[in-house]
Amino acid sequence: MIEEKGILFILSGPSGVGKGTVRKELFERKTELRYSISITTRGMRPGEVDGVDYFFKTNEEFERLIDENKLLEYAKFVNNYYGTPKDYVMETLDKGHDVFLEIEVQGAMQVKKNFPEGVFIFLFPPSLEELKNRIVNRGTENEDVIIDRLKEARNEIEMMDAYDYVVVNDDVDKAVAKIQAIIQSEHCKRERIAAQYKKILEDELS
Numbered sequence: 001m002i003e004e005k006g007i008l009f010i011l012s013g014p015s016g017v018g019k020g021t022v023r024k025e026l027f028e029r030k031t032e033l034r035y036s037i038s039i040t041t042r043g044m045r046p047g048e049v050d051g052v053d054y055f056f057k058t059n060e061e062f063e064r065l066i067d068e069n070k071l072l073e074y075a076k077f078v079n080n081y082y083g084t085p086k087d088y089v090m091e092t093l094d095k096g097h098d099v100f101l102e103i104e105v106q107g108a109m110q111v112k113k114n115f116p117e118g119v120f121i122f123l124f125p126p127s128l129e130e131l132k133n134r135i136v137n138r139g140t141e142n143e144d145v146i147i148d149r150l151k152e153a154r155n156e157i158e159m160m161d162a163y164d165y166v167v168v169n170d171d172v173d174k175a176v177a178k179i180q181a182i183i184q185s186e187h188c189k190r191e192r193i194a195a196q197y198k199k200i201l202e203d204e205l206s
């Protein structure tokens with residue numbers, strides 16, 4: 001029997017496109033997925049909980065994690081560090097569970113280099129105008145940060161071609177349904193590989 005490892009799914013997209021909203025809705029429906037809680041040096045927003053939304057750390061603590069090689073990937077995004085805990089992701093995949101990362105583009109490209117078998121999904125806004133409205137209406141960032149995040153959004157959108165799938169987030173329910181379909185489709189691909197492998201073994205034995 002071949003060892004069944006979990007699949008690593010990576011969701012990226014510009015700030016304000018709706019990654020958090022879509023991810024939360026997905027987890028309401030698809031409980032077998034495991035979410036990897038990221039580590040960040042950004043300040044906590046009202047309503048956020050340490051250890052639920054992020055593990056909130058100081059710059060010093062974060063840089064120690066980098067030095068100790070504890071991160072699968074990390075990036076600086078608009079003056080703050082964000083990173084993925086390596087041990088959690090690797091151990092969870094080894095146990096056969098799918099893992100879901102919600103990370104920005106630079107980090108996703110590091111994962112792609114080291115983990116090309118991951119499935120890379122880009123969440124795309126219906127328009128740049130709508131993206132701006134969503135960031136502004138969310139009301140969690142000041143004007144300077146919003147301008148920086150919108151600049152970053154243009155760079156991020158240019159990297160879209162490096163992703164396996166693009167999902168437009170015009171409607172949350174539809175976007176979640178598409179991501180669920182991608183997850184199922186990727187499992188069917190793995191099942192095909194497993195079936196081919198089984199057939200080869202059976203042919204050898206006969």
Ligand SMILES: Nc1nc2c(ncn2[C@@H]2O[C@H](COP(=O)(O)OP(=O)(O)O)[C@@H](O)[C@H]2O)c(=O)[nH]1
Pocket residue numbers: 012013014015016019020038039042073074075077082083084102103104105106107108
């Ligand atoms: N590279 C990397 N990016 C992350 C990680 N966690 C979150 N991010 C991304 O960092 C960016 C900023 O996140 P945040 O400050 O929470 O803002 P928001 O996603 O716009 O609500 C978003 O694109 C996140 O997806 C991580 O572990 N690694």
Ligand SMILES: Nc1ncnc2c1ncn2[C@@H]1O[C@H](COP(=O)(O)OP(=O)(O)O)[C@@H](O)[C@H]1O
Pocket residue numbers: 013014015016017018019020021022134135137138169170171172
């Ligand atoms: N499909 C959608 N239609 C309208 N508004 C949305 C949609 N998806 C998300 N939003 C809203 O856009 C804002 C940004 O969403 P959020 O999930 O915080 O984005 P991100 O995590 O990508 O920065 C939030 O106020 C959210 O309620």
